[in-house]
Amino acid sequence: MIFDIQRYSIHDGPGIRTIVFLKGCPLRCPWCANPESQKMVPEIMYSEIKCVLCQRCVNACPVNAIKVINGKIHIDRELCNVCGLCWEACLNEALKVAGKEVTVKEVLSIVEKDRIFYERSGGGVTLSGGEPLMQAEFSAALLAACKKKGLNTAIETSGYQKWELFLPILENTDLVLLDIKMMNTDLHRKIIGVPNNLILDNARKIVELGKDIIVRIPIIPGYNDSIENLRNTAEFAANIGIKEVHLLPYHRLGESKYNQLGRIYNLKDVNVPSTNYIESLTQIFIKNNLKTQVGG
Ligand code: SF4
Ligand code: SF4
Incomplete structure (x- = not known):
């Protein structure tokens, strides 16, 4: 089940891309910009x-x-x-x-329309969400079909899935964009609803597999933007062999969707972080020899 397909995107991977947004996510980040992605029902x-x-x-x-x-x-x-x-x-x-049920063939026919743009820009297709790992069989089949057509593939994921279900997805993935939100597992469980052990274990395994991986960190004031959390994240990433991180500053673009779904947006009092603060945070990652970019 998907909730959107976005063509001509210049985010979530290199070049011009088609982003396939899968519905359903096992995490409950209170800052989620796509709340319509969370439940796996229309x-x-x-x-x-x-x-x-x-x-x-x-x-x-x-x-x-x-x-x-x-x-x-x-x-x-x-x-x-x-x-x-x-x-x-x-x-x-x-x-x-x-929320709409689709087949691999239907998605592929849309994705293939922009092949010429992918070829000229070094782009391709990215599976996002929601959480593409939650529909592991569908994601693996779609990525395999894309690879068969010679398309560049990426996934944007929390990494929260059993390794045996993650691995078939990775076999046909060129680039993994892995979100790491916080290093303290108790806080992770309290705020996001699940512990982070599986995510961190999978991060190590992806690096060991030799896959291209970029760690992405949403910067959410009052939730995960402490120097301690970001220093721990930078050290973890550097220690396991990650080379590149993207910092994604908090924004409020998803707020109106909470109203549209009849839900409450709990981050009304959270302000967008200043450019200076984000710049100071990038230094933590640069000091750990990580190529660091703001935005994804
Ligand atoms: S609100 Fe009524 S008409 Fe609309 S989808 Fe629900 S049941 Fe159907
Ligand atoms: S009342 Fe509003 S939502 Fe309902 S049909 Fe009219 S314009 Fe659409």
Whole structure:
């Protein structure tokens, strides 16, 4: 199941790329910029600014899951069975579904359309999410199909998966973009919902396998931006043989999606880190002989 395919991306790997966003993630980072990626079921997203309150959706819903309360559309997500009738009825694109079952063949046919751009730019296809490792069989099959067509492949991952399921994915992956969010496993479990041992073990194994790997670290003020955490991350990366890291400063671009999903955004009080602070953090990594870049 995917929730988006983005063409002509210049992020998440070299050159011009097509990014395939898979739905479902075992982690629960409170700063997630793609909250619609987290659950591995289709979900309705409702955009209040596009809505003209015509109530076509209210009349279309067969289970009365949509009501107007205090002049606003309210969706009862317990009642909703994601039948799709409301977004078909909406003329303003105020409703949409995140999540669609696709086949490897269908994705490949989209990915292949931009072959000429990949060839000219050194680009290719990147599997992102959500967490591509959560749909390990599909990801392995899609990457194998891409390699068979001679495409450059990358995955953007938390690395949270059993090695025996991760390995078939890596066999057809040219570049691994591995997120490491925090080194303290208790904090990792408390904030993100799972411990980090598996992630760190897999990082070592990917390096031992000789795969190209870049470690990516989201910098989230008050969560993982302490000097101690970043020093520990830099030392860990350097010790296991990582050569390059990307620092990804916190941004709030995903905030409106929480509203659209009927969820609460818990980082409202977190400010975007200053350029000077990010610059000072890069020095920690440079001192550990890591090629360091801000942004991914
Ligand atoms: S998807 Fe179907 S059940 Fe859910 S709110 Fe829309 S019309 Fe109702
Ligand atoms: S059909 Fe669309 S525009 Fe009309 S009330 Fe529903 S969400 Fe709003």
